Amino acid sequence: MSNAAWFKRPDMLVGISALVVSFVAVVVSLYSASIDRDYARASVWPQLMVARSYAPQVGKSQLDYLVINNGTGPAIVKYVQVGYDDTYYPTWRALFDSMGLDDVGFVQSQISRMVIPADKQITVLSFTNPKTIEQLSGFDNGLDFTLCYCSIYEECWQVNRQAKQRSVDACIEPSGVLFTQ
Structure with missing residues (x-):
């Protein structure tokens, strides 16, 4: 068994990468939803x-x-x-x-x-x-x-x-x- 640090192990690198990609996807999704809500309000804005x-x-x-x-x-x-x-x-x-x-x-x-x-x-x-x-x-x-x-x-x-x-x-x-x- 290797004595490499836990964060250097290939399986942990894959897991951490997947976690970062998932977090970025959630942030992008929330931002997109916010823009969609603003667009929906603007599309029915009376004056x-x-x-x-x-x-x-x-x-x-x-x-x-x-x-x-x-x-x-x-x-x-x-x-x-x-x-x-x-x-x-x-x-x-x-x-x-x-x-x-x-x-x-x-x-x-x-x-x-x-x-x-x-x-x-x-x-x-x-x-x-x-x-x-x-x-x-x-x-x-x-x-x-x-x-x-x-x-x-x-x-x-x-x-x-x-x-x-x-x-x-x-x-x-x-x-x-x-x-x-």
Whole structure:
């Protein structure tokens, strides 16, 4: 029998080599899985934007407020707040009444607690009456929309009309008035 050190024996060299190769394979596999998870999240990442569209035409002007999903995945809207001068309202009618706008004709779409698919645009509010559009022009700068939405992986963001978007841990409904329409 040979008196060689245990780590110099051929069978031990083969065993240690197999152990090192196995360890490297596990590390590479874990790194690959991490990259796959990141890719899966990125492939369904929503990105909402609140926008205003104004098309002035003689006799056919139109003012729209839009929510656009420019992301690659669906946006799950958890809550919406609509306000004017730091006061929030549950409905469009309550908002317009507080502004002293009695005879406002508008078309609305549901936005609260919706799923907005990728590359989709929702016209949340639309005005075609020139008198109403003129009345609203003075209020436009104080009007605010805040939406909190999540991806299908429960990664959440909050965005407002000024296009300020920030990541949040979760869409926890704030105390105060939430928009119901």
